[in-house]
Amino acid sequence: MSNNHNESILDVRHLKKYFPIEKGFLRRVSGYVRAVDDVCFSVQKGQTMGLVGESGCGKTTTAWTILRLHEATAGEIFFKTGNSEIVDMAAVEKVRLKEIRRYMGVVFQDPYASLNPRKTVLDIVADPLLNYGVKRDEREARVTELLTMVGLDPSFMPRYPHAFSGGQRQRIGIARALALSPSLVIADEPVSALDVSVQAQILNLLSDLRDELGLSYLFIAHDLSVIQHICDRVAVMYMGSIVEEADTEELFSQPMHPYTTSLMAALPVPDPHKPWSPELSGEVGKPSEKGSGCVFAHRCPYAAQICHDETPSLETKTTDTKDSHLVACHFADELDIDA
Ligand SMILES: Nc1ncnc2c1ncn2[C@@H]1O[C@H](COP(=O)(O)OP(=O)(O)OP(=O)(O)O)[C@@H](O)[C@H]1O
Numbered sequence: 001m002s003n004n005h006n007e008s009i010l011d012v013r014h015l016k017k018y019f020p021i022e023k024g025f026l027r028r029v030s031g032y033v034r035a036v037d038d039v040c041f042s043v044q045k046g047q048t049m050g051l052v053g054e055s056g057c058g059k060t061t062t063a064w065t066i067l068r069l070h071e072a073t074a075g076e077i078f079f080k081t082g083n084s085e086i087v088d089m090a091a092v093e094k095v096r097l098k099e100i101r102r103y104m105g106v107v108f109q110d111p112y113a114s115l116n117p118r119k120t121v122l123d124i125v126a127d128p129l130l131n132y133g134v135k136r137d138e139r140e141a142r143v144t145e146l147l148t149m150v151g152l153d154p155s156f157m158p159r160y161p162h163a164f165s166g167g168q169r170q171r172i173g174i175a176r177a178l179a180l181s182p183s184l185v186i187a188d189e190p191v192s193a194l195d196v197s198v199q200a201q202i203l204n205l206l207s208d209l210r211d212e213l214g215l216s217y218l219f220i221a222h223d224l225s226v227i228q229h230i231c232d233r234v235a236v237m238y239m240g241s242i243v244e245e246a247d248t249e250e251l252f253s254q255p256m257h258p259y260t261t262s263l264m265a266a267l268p269v270p271d272p273h274k275p276w277s278p279e280l281s282g283e284v285g286k287p288s289e290k291g292s293g294c295v296f297a298h299r300c301p302y303a304a305q306i307c308h309d310e311t312p313s314l315e316t317k318t319t320d321t322k323d324s325h326l327v328a329c330h331f332a333d334e335l336d337i338d339a
């Protein structure tokens, strides 16, 4: 793992993505789903930044907005391309998107749905190359190289996806994501659809590729145990907001936000005498109904009046590590909720 904290490849600042809720025949806008609501984080070069939270908290929307597959409602997304140019993905002219997106590789959750069953492995992996005008013989040479890189035999090239297992398909998906030598890889739940036995192999492959190729990852997952194994730093998201962010070791040894602790309670824990392990009760709130106060107040066992009245800001808390540990909780300093 690289420890270069000085160079961020992606810097997301005060990002918002609101989806209008349209009602009735006239499709009047009756409100907004605040899927991403003032999110800030950065991905350092050579590192893996994790984004974790339950279903519906805004992880995929964050990724799509970074890729400019959604238009941001507000905020900035500074991305350093392979040419070391810094562009704001939220504002850059549309005509430049293709040129910039080649530096962002994407790995999707479902390797069954994301690979076209009618295309051969060669065509699937070569698709981005074709899109960027790479000639046929060069494409084949590059696909040979890519398949070898992800641990697949290049002789698989003429075969179709149905011939492969879930893990092999995800290797094909990773090869495709790397085709244009991206500098940032956005992996949206890349192992969630795979058997647990295969998950570790794919996670190992991803971290080996990161180190070999000097890649940086934005790694999305709903499962903290997956995050723990691959990320250098983690941002915990709840209802469109980041509620806690810290280096992985620090987050797991000293979680400060009650939501993070609740997520950890769902992890298999070796210590049977663990003092506090509430189950998450209730559902994830509706982002469209977010008002003032803490986003987690309706589920938090520690909620007091101030939690309903005032939104806690994401602040640095003093810890014994040099890297900042950010928490958005009025009582972060008082609660003793180490997992
Ligand atoms: N195109 C859209 N139009 C309207 N609402 C949307 C759209 N896409 C997402 N949402 C809403 O935004 C919120 C965040 O969704 P998102 O898919 O980003 O969550 P997620 O954290 O990726 O969840 P999951 O773990 O299920 O993938 C949800 O309330 C969702 O219903």
Ligand code: SF4
Binding pocket: 257, 258, 259, 294, 295, 296, 297, 298, 300, 301, 302, 303, 304, 307, 312, 328, 329, 330, 331, 332
């Ligand atoms: S601010 Fe209040 S409701 Fe929110 S996490 Fe902290 S104690 Fe719980």
Ligand SMILES: [Mg+2]
Binding pocket: 059, 060, 061, 188
């Ligand atoms: Mg998602």
